Amino acid sequence: MLDERKRKILKEIVDEYIETAEPVSSAVIVQKYEPDISSATVRNSMAELEKDGYLEKPHTSAGRVPSAKGYRLYVDELLKYDNISLEDIKYIQEKLESKATGIEELTKIAATTLSEVTHYTTVSIGPKTSKQIIEEIKFVLLGSRMLMGIIMTDTGLVRETIIKFDEDITNEQVDTLNYFFNNKLKGEPLEKIDTSFEEYIFRELKYSVNIIRPIIEQMKKLIEEEEIYLEGANKSFELPEFKSLELAKNFVNILDTKELMVDILDSGFAEDVKVYIGDENDNEELKDFSIVTFKHSIGDKDVGTIGIIGPKRMNYSKVISVMKYISKKLKDFDNDNK
Amino acid sequence: MLDERKRKILKEIVDEYIETAEPVSSAVIVQKYEPDISSATVRNSMAELEKDGYLEKPHTSAGRVPSAKGYRLYVDELLKYDNISLEDIKYIQEKLESKATGIEELTKIAATTLSEVTHYTTVSIGPKTSKQIIEEIKFVLLGSRMLMGIIMTDTGLVRETIIKFDEDITNEQVDTLNYFFNNKLKGEPLEKIDTSFEEYIFRELKYSVNIIRPIIEQMKKLIEEEEIYLEGANKSFELPEFKSLELAKNFVNILDTKELMVDILDSGFAEDVKVYIGDENDNEELKDFSIVTFKHSIGDKDVGTIGIIGPKRMNYSKVISVMKYISKKLKDFDNDNK
DNA sequence: TTTAGCACTCTGTATTTTTGACTGCTAATA
DNA sequence: TATTAGCAGTCAAAAATACAGAGTGCTAAA
Numbered sequence: 001m002l003d004e005r006k007r008k009i010l011k012e013i014v015d016e017y018i019e020t021a022e023p024v025s026s027a028v029i030v031q032k033y034e035p036d037i038s039s040a041t042v043r044n045s046m047a048e049l050e051k052d053g054y055l056e057k058p059h060t061s062a063g064r065v066p067s068a069k070g071y072r073l074y075v076d077e078l079l080k081y082d083n084i085s086l087e088d089i090k091y092i093q094e095k096l097e098s099k100a101t102g103i104e105e106l107t108k109i110a111a112t113t114l115s116e117v118t119h120y121t122t123v124s125i126g127p128k129t130s131k132q133i134i135e136e137i138k139f140v141l142l143g144s145r146m147l148m149g150i151i152m153t154d155t156g157l158v159r160e161t162i163i164k165f166d167e168d169i170t171n172e173q174v175d176t177l178n179y180f181f182n183n184k185l186k187g188e189p190l191e192k193i194d195t196s197f198e199e200y201i202f203r204e205l206k207y208s209v210n211i212i213r214p215i216i217e218q219m220k221k222l223i224e225e226e227e228i229y230l231e232g233a234n235k236s237f238e239l240p241e242f243k244s245l246e247l248a249k250n251f252v253n254i255l256d257t258k259e260l261m262v263d264i265l266d267s268g269f270a271e272d273v274k275v276y277i278g279d280e281n282d283n284e285e286l287k288d289f290s291i292v293t294f295k296h297s298i299g300d301k302d303v304g305t306i307g308i309i310g311p312k313r314m315n316y317s318k319v320i321s322v323m324k325y326i327s328k329k330l331k332d333f334d335n336d337n338k
Numbered sequence: 339m340l341d342e343r344k345r346k347i348l349k350e351i352v353d354e355y356i357e358t359a360e361p362v363s364s365a366v367i368v369q370k371y372e373p374d375i376s377s378a379t380v381r382n383s384m385a386e387l388e389k390d391g392y393l394e395k396p397h398t399s400a401g402r403v404p405s406a407k408g409y410r411l412y413v414d415e416l417l418k419y420d421n422i423s424l425e426d427i428k429y430i431q432e433k434l435e436s437k438a439t440g441i442e443e444l445t446k447i448a449a450t451t452l453s454e455v456t457h458y459t460t461v462s463i464g465p466k467t468s469k470q471i472i473e474e475i476k477f478v479l480l481g482s483r484m485l486m487g488i489i490m491t492d493t494g495l496v497r498e499t500i501i502k503f504d505e506d507i508t509n510e511q512v513d514t515l516n517y518f519f520n521n522k523l524k525g526e527p528l529e530k531i532d533t534s535f536e537e538y539i540f541r542e543l544k545y546s547v548n549i550i551r552p553i554i555e556q557m558k559k560l561i562e563e564e565e566i567y568l569e570g571a572n573k574s575f576e577l578p579e580f581k582s583l584e585l586a587k588n589f590v591n592i593l594d595t596k597e598l599m600v601d602i603l604d605s606g607f608a609e610d611v612k613v614y615i616g617d618e619n620d621n622e623e624l625k626d627f628s629i630v631t632f633k634h635s636i637g638d639k640d641v642g643t644i645g646i647i648g649p650k651r652m653n654y655s656k657v658i659s660v661m662k663y664i665s666k667k668l669k670d671f672d673n674d675n676k
Numbered sequence: 677t678t679t680a681g682c683a684c685t686c687t688g689t690a691t692t693t694t695t696g697a698c699t700g701c702t703a704a705t706a
Numbered sequence: 707t708a709t710t711a712g713c714a715g716t717c718a719a720a721a722a723t724a725c726a727g728a729g730t731g732c733t734a735a736a
Contacts, residue, residue: 025729038679043730061686061729101500101556140478142490148498152480158500160486164441218439234594237587245583249575256572363698376710381699399698399717 011078023063064233070232083317107304115232120310130191265305349416359402409506421655453570458648468529475519603643
């Protein structure tokens with residue numbers, strides 16, 4: 001449907017717009033990319049690209065700007081994703097190899113590095129915990145009325161919490177708790193720690209509610225925990241689109257209503273690098289932004305998701321290249337640790 | 339020096355400006371606050387207040403705006419700090435009583451609550467760890483090549499970290515580590531965990547560097563950790579002063595260069611509610627903002643500091659009232675737990 | 677199919693005009 | 707002496723106007 005010339009010109013327009021943030025005119029295309037054809041020819045192609053929905057005009061006498069459909073074609077078909085410098089490769093390797101204390105920290109480090117290399121804002125969330133399989137549970141007495149509960153899962157996730165009591169706990173009780181929790185929960189998914197489990201423990205152990213209740217409560221909190229980390233939010237404010245106060249406000253709001261970001265990061269499949277352009281996933285607030293995400297998974301379980309959010313006019317080539325590279329590195333990392 | 343009328347009018351002007359964000363004219367003062375005197379009289383007083391440096395004029399035909407000196411008098415002498423509703427009191431009590439798992443979480447909860455009640459952005463940092471006294475150190479084996487290190491201090495702070503090794507660790511080694519660390523460090527400040535301590539352990543235990551090194555490294559990281567938490571950053575963007583893009587950008591920058599905020603939060607004395615107006619602590623970047631802080635201390639050790647940052651035209655009365663209340667509540671809380 | 681050329685459109689900017697919100701001062705008043 | 711009415715003067719912000727130039731789309735020729 002689109003001949004080679006139109007594809008080429010579309011790519012050039014998007015490239016140019018990404019670089020300058022100004023509507024692109026036929027003259028510029030001729031000057032910088034197509035010295036051998038005339039601006040009238042370019043204009044003809046542009047008119048057709050607009051008719052087909054790939055370009056838009058802010059107004060009659062302005063240049064053209066890519067539409068969401070235009071960006072989509074650009075991202076899906078017109079780009080190559082090997083736009084990553086040796087320097088960046090070296091930096092990323094270095095960062096990822098500095099030993100993280102666990103997969104949660106690893107995700108954070110990856111997100112920070114991504115933000116540093118691309119100069120965009122990144123958002124990351126930890127693993128969806130509820131489906132992870134419990135490998136071990138450990139209670140440790142800290143003082144007479146305080147316990148630390150530690151849970152380890154099959155993906156290498158370790159979470160811990162402090163539990164406080166209104167009465168003293170004995171060493172024997174701790175041993176019994178360790179035995180019961182492990183016996184009953186090892187090999188089960190984390191979501192098994194629920195009210196019915198609380199009832200079971202209560203029936204079996206006959207400990208006072210003052211002991212059982214805080215434990216279960218804290219453990220449940222531990223599972224629900226879904227921290228979301230932001231990196232480089234201020235970098236975005238340097239971009240020209242943020243001169244529009246409305247846009248800037250929208251941006252802050254998107255980052256602040258964490259549910260929205262979590263929803264987007266959670267959707268999509270493992271290990272794909274996914275690109276959401278503007279309001280493709282019909283959310284009005286996102287219409288001026290694009291989000292690029294990928295999931296870090298071990299087996300069939302997600303252990304962390306990272307997203308980059310920036311203006312629609314973001315440097316997709318670099319962002320996606322770097323993400324693919326980091327994704328691959330994390331994968332290698334997991335295999336080495338097997 | 340300032341007679342009663344001038345003080346009264348100054349307070350009214352600041353009140354009015356805080357409410358409307360618009361320069362205040364003599365007419366408004368007469369209309370809303372001083373029906374019994376004429377605008378000419380108010381104008382005379384305003385002229386004198388300006389001469390004395392309490393008010394400023396954006397330009398000849400505008401109303402008056404408080405100067406930093408004006409705000410200072412307002413905060414120090416003209417306000418009463420009991421501007422807190424029963425509703426807010428109830429809400430704060432509820433929030434603080436929901437059991438936190440430790441003082442670090444308590445500080446975070448207090449900061450969040452403060453932001454919710456005042457609708458301003460809050461910033462909080464945890465305790466300065468290095469001077470805290472070690473009460474107990476505990477190592478727990480998690481699998482054969484992973485240890486959890488837990489440190490408890492006299493203020494009730496608990497920090498833990500995961501330590502990974504390249505070789506197996508035995509239960510005996512863990513016991514020995516527990517003994518040595520506690521024996522040598524109990525009663526000492528956290529900063530004692532340093533290179534010379536590493537050398538000592540290495541001499542005494544003769545464990546391989548592969549064991550000692552990761553432990554000390556992780557422990558040191560634990561102490562240095564100084565997280566800074568932001569709450570309600572987006573709320574500020576709703577304020578009219580943030581229509582100025584420059585201000586908005588400044589604000590983002592202030593929040594992002596964490597050192598600046600940490601510096602300000604760290605200064606000042608325990609348990610005072612301190613108010614910094616504009617560039618009083620001569621930092622150019624802060625000239626359009628005010629910061630109100632207080633420290634939560636147990637004994638002579640800070641366990642957390644909370645700050646509110648907003649435009650100079652912030653609702654000092656409410657902010658300071660709420661802060662004083664929260665400060666008192668935390669104090670009570672500590673005493674109860676003694 | 678491509679291109680030169682030109683009329684037309686529309687925005688952004690600069691310039692001027694108008695409006696109206698306030699003040700400061702003067703002179704009268706209590 | 708302290709207050710006030712009244713008014714001229716000031717200045718910014720808004721509205722109106724004019725202008726330049728960037729870019730397109732179309733026509734007709736190559």
